[in-house]
Amino acid sequence: MKTARIALFAAGIFTAATLSAQSFVSIPLSKDTFENTHITKFEKANYQGMDCYKKYVVSLQHTGIATIWKYDGKEKLEKISSFELATHDPVNHSNVASFGVEKFDRKDPLPLLYVSQCHKKPYNGLKDVLFVERINPDMKGSTLVQTIYFEDPNNLFGYALQWVVDKKNKMLYGYGNTTKDKDLEGNRHRVIKFALPKLSDSDANGMVVLKESDALENYVLEDNGLSFATIGQGLCIWKDRLMMPTGLGTEQYPSYLFVWDLKNKRPVEVLDMSIGTTGELEDLAHFKGKKYLVQGQDGLFLMKYKK
Secondary structure, three states: OOOOOOOEEEOOOOEEEEEEOOOOOOOOOOOOOEOOOOOOOOOOOOOEEEEOOEEEEEEEEEEEEEEEEEEOOOOOOEEEEEOOOOOOOOOOOOOOOEOOOOOOOOOOOOOOOOEEEEOOOOOOOOOOOEEEEOOOOOOOEEEEEEEEEEEHHHHHOOOOOOEEEEOOEEEEEEEEEEOOOOOOOOEEEEEEEEEEHHHHHOOOEEEEEEOHHHOEEEEEHHHHHHHHHOEEOOOEEEEEEEEEEEOOOOOOOEEEEEEOOOOEEEEEEEEEEOOOOOOEEEEEEEEOOOEEEEEEEEEEEEEEEEO
16 A cells, blocks of 8 residues: 655644555644535536636536536526537546636636646647637637647656646746656656746747746745645645645545645645545635635535635
8 A cells, every 4th residue: 555645834843744544644734724515516527627707617527528607605506508628638637727817808708718638648749738718708618719838858747737827916837746646756746837828929820838948937845845645636826825635535545735825935734625525626716705616526615714
């Protein structure tokens, strides 16, 4: 049985802890800075990325199937539509969904949606691309308007590179393992930061190619006080904090939410998401105020985060 080692930041002290099916983290995780409520279950499917914009929630499934919901912030969740993205494909894992700041047309109800392919196989010869999709005005389909690709000749990332938009600062962050999710030796977690490309930055084929030399920041969490070995899931950025859900919701790989301070490059805390959630968690989105939506295989949860 594999054992995952996690170094957690608590009260200014970094403590090594061991995680396995037989033992849990030996120091207290955050248990009282948040609360989770189960909003609804979904139909059985392979759910992945999710984000929200005002009252709309866009939920993605593996291969690029989108469902749009209207959410009242309490218990009412109304289904608006379900459709295949323009990039629907067996190798589009749709691991992270992230709304940007730009609209294709100012009258569009939703901004551009950034979808992390995040699959072990390439899409049209390119791996870990970021699809930029316009949700059509009728919310019944989408159009691919840009594809972003990170050229990685130095193998900075292993499996798999995920993407998330920092809306406040108009930045684009890539995040991922340097080797593989479950590697206990040698794997680290890299963060790379770029200015968020505009649609007008695309070439004639709708492509934007990012290079290591374009990066504004490029570092690994392990060089800044945080290390762990578990299953990475989605991403969310809100108020200069990168939120990283991890795990499978199992005893061997519990669901933890790592909160990272992007501005000061330091860990904030680790939340034990087994409190108030079930099953494998997949993605996280800021809803409003101190409320976040959490998507998992068991449906949608509402998290109230007190920090």
